[in-house]
Amino acid sequence: MSFGSVGVLALCIYLVGLVVVAEFAxxxxxxTTPADHFLAGRGLGTFVLFLTLYATAYSGNSLLGYPGxxxxxxxxxxxxxxxxxxxxxxxxxxxxKLRPLAVRHGFVTPGDWIRHRFGNEKxxxxxxxxxxxxxxxxxxxxxxxxxxxxxxxxxxxxxxxxPFPVGVIGLAAMILMYETLGGMRAVAWTDSAQxxxxxxxxxxLLIWLVGEAGGLAAVSQAxxxxxxxxxxxxxxxxxxxWASTIVLLGTASVVYxxxxxxxxxxKSGASLKRAFSLMTFMPLTTTLVVTLIGLAAIPRLAGxxxxxxxxxxxxxxxxxxxxxxxxxxxxxxxxxxxxxxIMSTADSVLLSLGSVIxxxxxxxxxxxxxxxxxxxxxTAVAMVVAVGVAxxxxxxxxxxxxxxxELLIQAVPxxxxxxxxxxxxxxxxxxxxxxxxxxxxxxSLFIARRIGGIHVGVIGLAxxxxxxxxxxxxxx
Amino acid sequence: MASRVRIGxxxxxxxxxxxxxxxxxxxxxxxxxxxxxxxxxLPDWVGVAxxxxxxxxxxxxxxxxLTEVSDxxxxxxxxxx
Numbered sequence: 001m002s003f004g005s006v007g008v009l010a011l012c013i014y015l016v017g018l019v020v021v022a023e024f025a026x027x028x029x030x031x032t033t034p035a036d037h038f039l040a041g042r043g044l045g046t047f048v049l050f051l052t053l054y055a056t057a058y059s060g061n062s063l064l065g066y067p068g069x070x071x072x073x074x075x076x077x078x079x080x081x082x083x084x085x086x087x088x089x090x091x092x093x094x095x096x097k098l099r100p101l102a103v104r105h106g107f108v109t110p111g112d113w114i115r116h117r118f119g120n121e122k123x124x125x126x127x128x129x130x131x132x133x134x135x136x137x138x139x140x141x142x143x144x145x146x147x148x149x150x151x152x153x154x155x156x157x158x159x160x161x162x163p164f165p166v167g168v169i170g171l172a173a174m175i176l177m178y179e180t181l182g183g184m185r186a187v188a189w190t191d192s193a194q195x196x197x198x199x200x201x202x203x204x205l206l207i208w209l210v211g212e213a214g215g216l217a218a219v220s221q222a223x224x225x226x227x228x229x230x231x232x233x234x235x236x237x238x239x240x241x242w243a244s245t246i247v248l249l250g251t252a253s254v255v256y257x258x259x260x261x262x263x264x265x266x267k268s269g270a271s272l273k274r275a276f277s278l279m280t281f282m283p284l285t286t287t288l289v290v291t292l293i294g295l296a297a298i299p300r301l302a303g304x305x306x307x308x309x310x311x312x313x314x315x316x317x318x319x320x321x322x323x324x325x326x327x328x329x330x331x332x333x334x335x336x337x338x339x340x341x342i343m344s345t346a347d348s349v350l351l352s353l354g355s356v357i358x359x360x361x362x363x364x365x366x367x368x369x370x371x372x373x374x375x376x377x378x379t380a381v382a383m384v385v386a387v388g389v390a391x392x393x394x395x396x397x398x399x400x401x402x403x404x405x406e407l408l409i410q411a412v413p414x415x416x417x418x419x420x421x422x423x424x425x426x427x428x429x430x431x432x433x434x435x436x437x438x439x440x441x442x443x444s445l446f447i448a449r450r451i452g453g454i455h456v457g458v459i460g461l462a463x464x465x466x467x468x469x470x471x472x473x474x475x476x
Numbered sequence: 477m478a479s480r481v482r483i484g485x486x487x488x489x490x491x492x493x494x495x496x497x498x499x500x501x502x503x504x505x506x507x508x509x510x511x512x513x514x515x516x517x518l519p520d521w522v523g524v525a526x527x528x529x530x531x532x533x534x535x536x537x538x539x540x541x542l543t544e545v546s547d548x549x550x551x552x553x554x555x556x557x
Contacts, residue, residue: 082528
C-alpha cells in the first residue's frame with residue numbers, strides 16, 4: 001500500500017472521528033444561547049483549556065510556516081521560540097484583570113469589553129466598530145492561512161490523490177459542519193485530541209531527523225557547510241526584526257479574539273492560570289521542534305524557492321515514509337497531527353469570526369438564541385469567501401501572519417491600556433487606532449513591511465500609543 | 477510578598493529577552509568554536525538564546541503560579557472604567 005493511499009485512509013478515519021465528536025458535543029449542549037455555543041457554557045477545566053489553547057495557538061502557521069521560515073532564514077529563527085513564549089508573558093497584563101469582569105458581566109465577545117468600558121461615551125460605538133473590523137479582518141486573514149496550509153498538507157501527504165483545491169474545499173466543509181453542530185464544545189474537545197496528536201507526532205519526526213543526521217551537532221555542521229549564512233550572527237537589521245517580532249507577536253496575540261474568548265470560557269480563574277503555567281513550556285516542545293525540523297531540512301532539501309519552502313514539512317514526511325512500514329505509519333500520524341492542528345486553529349478562528357460579526361458588528365443580542373443562528377449563517381458565508389481566497393495563494397504563510405498581526409496590534413491600547421488606566425477615553429482610543437492603522441497600512445502599501453527590520457505594525461502601535469497619551473493629556 | 481516576587485520574575489523575564497538577542501556579538505560573524513560549538517551542538521549565539529528561553533519558561537510558569545486570577549465574589553473590581 002502506498003503512502004498516499006495510507007494517507008487517504010487515515011484521513012477518512014480521522015474525519016469520521018470528527019463527526020462523532022461533533023455529535024457528542026451537540027448532545028452535550030445545555031441550550032442554544034451564544035454563551036453556550038461560543039464559550040461551551042463557560043465550563044472549560046484546566047486540562048481541556050490548556051489543550052485547546054495549545055492546539056489553537058499552534059497552527060498551520062507553526063507547522064508549515066515556521067519550518068519554512070527556519071529553512072529560509074537559518075538559525076536566527078530561534079527567535080520564534082522566544083516570541084511564542086512572549087504571548088504567555090503578555091497575558092499577565094490582560095487575563096488577571098479581564099477575567100473577573102468577563103464572568104461578572106457575562107462577556108461573550110471581545111467587543112463586550114469595549115461596550116462595558118466605553119459604552120457610555122459618544123465615541124464608544126465607533127471604537128467598537130473600528131476594533132471589531134480590525135479583528136474580523138485579522139481573523140479572516142488567519143482563516144485563509146489555515147485553509148492554504150490544509151491544502152498543502154493534504155495534497156503532499158496523499159501523494160496528490162487529494163489535490164490542493166479538493167483538500168481546501170473538503171476540509172473547510174468538514175470544519176463548518178462540526179462547528180455548526182457542536183460550537184465551542186466540539187472545537188475544544190477535538191482540540192484536546194488534536195493537541196496530543198500534534199505534540200507526539202512532531203517529537204517523533206524530530207527524533208528521526210536528528211538521529212539520522214548523527215545528532216544536533218552534526219545537523220549544525222551540515223547546515224554550516226551547505227549554507228554558511230544560516231549559522232552566522234544575524235546583522236543589525238535581523239536583530240531589530242527579532243526584537244520587533246517578539247513585541248509584535250507577544251502584544252498582538254493577546255488580543256486574538258479566540259484567545260480572549262478562552263479567557264471567558266474557563267471554568268475558573270484557577271483553571272486559567274494553571275493552563276497558562278503549562279502553556280509557557282509549549283514553545284520548547286513545539287516551536288523549537290518545528291524550527292529544528294526546518295533547519296534540518298536545509299542540507300536535505302537544497303534549493304527550494306520562497307513559496308516552496310512552506311512545503312518543507314510534508315516533503316520530509318514523504319521521504320520519511322519511504323524508509324519502511326513503521327516509518328510510513330509514523331509519518332501518517334505526524335500528518336494527521338499537523339492536519340489536526342491546522343483544523344483546530346481554523347475552527348477556533350471561524351467560531352470567533354462568527355461571534356464578532358454577528359454580535360459586535362451586526363448588533364446581535366448576546367443572550368438570545370437567534371444570535372447563535374445568525375452567527376452560524378455568518379460563518380458559512382465567511383468560510384465560502386475564505387476558501388475562494390485560499391485557492392489563489394500568492395503570499396508565504398509567514399507573510400500572512402505578519403499582515404494580520406500588524407492590524408490586530410492596533411487594538412492593543414483599547415484592551416491593555418484601558419484595563420489599567422481609568423482616564424483613557426473612547427475618543428483617545430479611537431484616534432489612536434485610526435492613526436496606528438493608517439501608519440501600518442500606509443507604510444505596508446507604499447513603503448515597506450519593515451523599516452530597519454522593525455515591523456510597520458509595531459511602528460503603528462507606537463504612533464497609536466502616542467496619540468492616546470497626547471489626546472488624553474489635551475482633554476484634562 | 478507574592479506580588480513583589482511576581483513583579484521581580486517579570487522584570488527578570490524582560491532582561492532575559494534582551495539577552496536572548498545576540499547584539500553582544502559582531503554582526504555577520506561566524507559562531508565561536510564553529511557551527512556546533514555552543515550548547516547542545518548549536519552555534520554559540522543560538523545556544524545562549526535557547527538558554528534564555530528555557531529560563532523564561534521556568535520563570536514565567538512561577539510567575540503564573542503566583543498570579544491571582546480571581547472569580548467575582550460580589551465586590552466591584554477595579555476595571556479601569
